[in-house]
Amino acid sequence: MRIVCISDTHSMHRQVDVPDGDLLIHAGDSLGTGSLRELEDLDQWFAELPHANKILIAGNHDWCFEDDPEEARSRVRHAHYLEDSAIELEGLTFWGSPWTPVFFNWAFNLKRGKPLAKRWAKIPEATDILITHGPPAGILDRVDTQKGTLRPGCEDLAAKVETLELKLHIFGHIHEDHGQEIIGDCRYINASTCNGHFKPLNPPIVVDL
Template sequence: MRIVCISDTHSMHRQIEVPDGDLLIHAGDCLGVGTLDELADLDRWFSELPHPNKILIAGNHDWCFQDEPAEARELVRHAHYLQDSPLELEGLKFWGSPWTPVFFNWAFNLERGEAIAERWAQIPDDTDVLITHGPPAGILDRISSPTGTIRPGCDDLAERVARLSLKLHVFGHIHEDHGQEQIGDCLHVNASTCTGSFKPVNPPIIVDL
């Protein structure tokens, strides 16, 4: 299966070139300000792409999935929307989840510790491909600042991922650390399309499973 990974397009999806593949994964922050109108346009764009399957999760900018969940889910007609839920495609088991540790006042934020760990505990042990909006602590979560490097990834997610036998973990959220990192049998992909200055120039990442 050829998997094309993108994330953090922030309603600039029509400015990017997406390679062909069997599956397109969008790991959240698909919208700019999080409106239903933006989501409707995203779904129209999905309908124009050739990938037989598409998976979408929400991110911290995607307010309509939190505030108007029924209306938002109804608009997604050309992708599988996952929110703490599974999907099986061609023998691979996927799980998608939008949560990130509290950062100012954004959608799908939970406090570090028990609150967010409860979400990660829902991930089935036999998951092959995990899609979260944010990274685990210490993996493709670097932000450079005048005072040094900040790594805001989720410790509780890192602990859960370490106990799973994943083949692939796709996320975004930290625009500045786009790329791939192989740890054991799992390939971690930060698929953020936008850079730290919100320019949609980071290329999609292709993974063959």
């Protein structure tokens, strides 16, 4: 299976040169203002792509999925939308979740500690590929500022991931740390398409399983 990973396109998806593959995964922040109209355009774009399957999760900019979930879900016709839920494709189990630690009160924000840990506790042990919007703490979550380096990834997600036998963990959210890292048997992918200046210049990441 050839998996193509993107994230954080912020309604600039039509500016992205997406390689062919079997599965396209979008790890959230697909929208700009989070409107249903933006979502309809995204879904039409999915329909135009050749990948046999697409998986979409929400991110902190994707307000319509939190504010009007039934309407938003009804508009996703050409991708599998996951929200604390799973799907099996070609013998692999995928789990998707949109939650990130509180940051300026965006969508799908939860306080660090118990509120987030409860969400991560739902991830089944049998998960092969985990898709979250944000990274686990300390992995591809680096932001360099004038005041120093920040690592805003989620500690509770990192703790949960350590208990799983994942093949891939795909996320975005931290535009500045696009790339991939292999730790143990798991490949971690920060697939943020937009860079730190909100320009869609980071290339999709392709993985063959």
